[in-house]
Amino acid sequence: MTGYVLRRLLQLLPVLLLASLGVWAMVFAVPGSPVGALVGENATPEQIRETVARLGLDRPVLEQYWFWLLSALHGDLGLSIQSREPVAMLIAERIPATIQLGLSSTIVGLVFGIPVAIISALSPRGWLDRALSGWSALALGVPTFWLGILLILLFAVTLNWLPSVSAFVPVWLDPWGAVVNTLLPALTLGIYVSGIFARFLRAALLGELKADYVRTARSKGLRERDVIGRHVMRNALLPFVTVVGLMTASFIGGTVVTEAVFTYPGIGRLLIQAIDARDYPLIQGCIMFILVIYVLMNVMVDVLYAYIDPRIDYG
Amino acid sequence: MIALRYPGAFLGVTFLAVLLLASFVAPVLFDLDPLAQDLAAALDPPNAEHWFGADELGRDILARVIAGARTSLVTAGGAVLIAGAIGVPIGLVAGFFGGWRDAVLMRIVDVLLALPNILFAMALIAVLGRSQGAALVAVGITGIPSFARITRAQVLSLRSRDFVVAVEAMGGSAGYAMFRTVLPNAWSPILVQVVILSSVAILLEAALAFLGVGIPPPAPSWGEMLRTGKSYLYEAPTYAVLPGLVLTLTILSLDTLGRTLARILEDRADHAGDAA
């Protein structure tokens, strides 16, 4: 199993390298000089000299990339132009907030999505299925940022139950405060996630229910709930996990947007602030970080798939 | 009859038709200036004069929604065109020839997929600067992988089918097999993808504007209106709600249309095996 994980990571290495090349090359595409992009317009000559020396900006281009990659691998992503603080530190500060949002919305998504999928699949094209499918179409179709605004209007503006701007309150320090602050963003993103689960798990279940082995299982006189629970579910997880893997991208995108709606202090908001301020070292750092997270999530999905499917030999 | 069998898609098509008509014909017939300011009417709720109310500068929100529809549809259309024009040939060549061409092309596509598309677009705009062109190109590039992958998968499954092998057995060239035999049979999923990607593109364009990296103001755009409207939730709740509603209906319409189309084409493929 470990070998399989390592092999998958190894396969993704070229993609990561190429993508990092793109991220690094960003500063060359920006109007003006790359040094200017990296230190800002108000930098002192000394700062410029220091940056040029640190990143080897007077060396040949490929060597510069190598320099940048090496220092990035050592956790040195440079200094933010705005705050003059290390980019790595700025990112590290935001990680817990984003993780708390990501996990809580995943929980919301699972709690709403899985039962909906199962109930729909049990009576395909019946009235309940139609109603629930309509609901999942809404969950997927309503833009996250508009849904967030509607929830703020209802719970903050009209009912005044919850804050309209969500601060990050760590759940391990103040559980109640965390719930109050995280509930609306988690609900916003979680409804979207539940739409993914509901629609694609339903489709996977329906696909599997047509399979011959289901008829075999029924011919053995199994209870319908065992046919679903033991036979269909595990097979349906395979196409479903694939889709979930493909949807991790929109989940990350949704996190960025949700953080913006609730001015929630996560990585996504940091990136938006960086783009606003044309803080290129910070932009590069945020994107590289998200890239790595995204790749790791995909490896996790692959490993999960291999774990469920005995036909994949990961020895 | 089709309307009765697929009521969702029928409603969707109707809404999209009204939207298209409104955004391209209405400005010609009526006096709808999305930029005309009337500070006295600032943040007015919906009324007889301003059906959707007025924004913080007293501009008519309905006029801005209609103008925003134009921005949105043009950006989405252009983006889908870019994505299809690049993605479909990539998928066709990769799937048909396989081997090193497939490996190289798909590796490029993987790199495009290495970032969630909204981040890719943001990074690109961070470099290119904010403009409608930049948004269009950014959204378009993020759509290339899905066209490439869907075309490739379709071509790959057709490639080994006997009727394609038969072309080779008759002495047909690779070009003949690819363009005259495989491609004409590969259209249905690509068509579905055009519809689905249109809705993705509209959403993405709006999200970029909402995040403040899309088309720069004062040009009207749905995302930008939501972004500004969010600051006036207490004073004028309809400001953010109504443009968002139009955006949502557009996306839902395209989504329903896409899924209905997929179902119709799937049913047709299922029946293709029936004897007469």
Next chain:
Amino acid sequence: MSPTSSGGAAPPDAPVLSVRDLAVSFGAGRVVRGIDFDVFPGEVLGIVGESGSGKSVTALAISGLLDASANVSGSVRFAGLEITTANPEDLRHMRGVDVGMIFQDPTTTLNPVLTIGRQVTEGQVAHRLISAEAADAQAEALLREVDIPDPAARIGQFPHQFSGGMRQRAVIAMAMAGHKKLIIADEPTTALDVTVQAQVLAVLARRRAETGAAVILITHDLGVVAEVADRVAVMYAGRIVETGTVDAIFRTPRHPYTSGLLRSLPRLDTVAERLQPIDGQPPIASRLPSGCAFHPRCAIGRERPECQTEPVLRDIAPGASVACHFPQSEAATLPARIASEARGARGAPLLEIEDLRVHFPIRSRLLRRRIGWVRAVDGVNLTVHAGETVGLVGESGCGKTTTGRAIMGLLPASGGRIRFDGEDITGLPRSELRRIRRQMQYVFQDPFASLNPIRTAGEIVAEPLRIHGLYDQMGGDIYIGGLFEKVGLSAAMMGRLPRQFSGGQKQRIGIARALALQPRLLILDEPVAALDVSIQAQIVNLLQDLQRELGLAYLFVAHDLSVVRHICDRVAVMYLGRIVEESTRDALYATPVHPYTQSLLSAVPLPDPALRNARRRIVLRGEIPSPARPPTGCTFHPRCFRATARCAAEAPVFASYPGLPSSVACHFPGAAE
């Protein structure tokens, strides 16, 4: 109907299962239209019919497994339980305890993500027939009973680790676990090769004898029915048209459809000059003809006014009933089989293949390094003369299709020579191959897959001409229309799309397309394997007529030894990428000298119940090994009944056998005792 029988087992009085006036419809499609039959303890009832006859739906209706979209009426009584109206709990109990089911395709009937052991016993565990703790031991015992080697290790494996034959044996183990009263087997061996089919039928028969269960065997294969069944019910268009003992059905078929089916069947034991197909196409459930559903195809009924009313199934002799206004009475209706001599006269060699090899690389997943070769074709020698038909037969995976495709240049040859009309065409560039391809055309197995679904039939047939720029030169639409007539289609059908044709008609289009360039050689890749028996005979006759008329040479690639015997002049038998025996048709079928040929021929079920116990059967061990890891020496030795140490060490050469026109690759060739 008086269900007394004089079949193999003498049934006691009370039937296990009674079906009365059972009808099943899906929307407008009346798939089963009022059928009656009984099944008695210990007997095997064969239900025979072509595709669309309603036989599989009948099986599902009996077990209550039809889904909610089916409308069921009538009565199905099993051990006091009315299945059509039973509540789900009772049905569940019936299926778990009393009835076992075996389905057609063992690759899909088992759940890919659960272990075999668990799947074999979970029905019994669910019904508390055995405890969960005892399940492993029970699974092991059950697998042992169906001859699966090393069952202790096998119970922990997944279906993809089993071969096709082993999977089906596991399914049999599962279906027959416990004390089942009735086994419903729906095409249980259709997906299997003939030597594996023989193994599985043997296991099924032994387990049936051990458990004393009654069996309903549903199949399209008359040979399997003749071999296994005690009584037979023949279905057509959702009705039972005839029932009787297996002997009566095969010796004195009463219904014109039954006798038509038997006449249209090519036989392994004799050769008829010409098959007698049933005209027309089987009807579709939603568009049935009025009156007797068979009358438009019937040689006796046709325009007779009586046939405008649907005949009821009535007793005609003890244990025999028929649904026909004009049942036939005597065996005389079956024509005597006239043995025909294979044509000995040969033209010049047209296609010569020397030591052809097609190897595919096996690559590692990570770095795509080559880690081995699949030797799909490994040294094939074959000659086809002008105007003759050479059969290339073998079981799945033997490389026969790969050979055909390599000859066409659709797959690159890894070694050897292919000569066409004296010219070496191995590895010719594409432009040169184009020229050769005018002379040599290919007909595919699956008529559904080989026609471009979005072109009209006329365009499809004209396509080779357009590719070669010969369309106008050859006479355009008039020429295409002529081709349509030549293959028995109307030129008026040229504007239709492939999906508007039936399977047999599609294959006619495929043949017309192959003829368009006026080739001299057709490579026919299982051209009738996907078709029903009655349609198969039409196509076989068409091919023979075309050959006579146009002087074509055929390379006929097939797995069905009966069809090959009927159509071929010479036959080559392939096993694991090599030809093991080649001879004239009559010599090969009369005196096969390779042990594999002998077992292959003995494994084919014959549609003649009288031969059931008279034939000596050779049931081979094991299944075909993977061509990626072929056995050492003679590749057949692990399964061979004559193998010695020499066979494992040394590969035999392909040499002529004295006294016969045969060549054989075997250390110990010789006629079977």
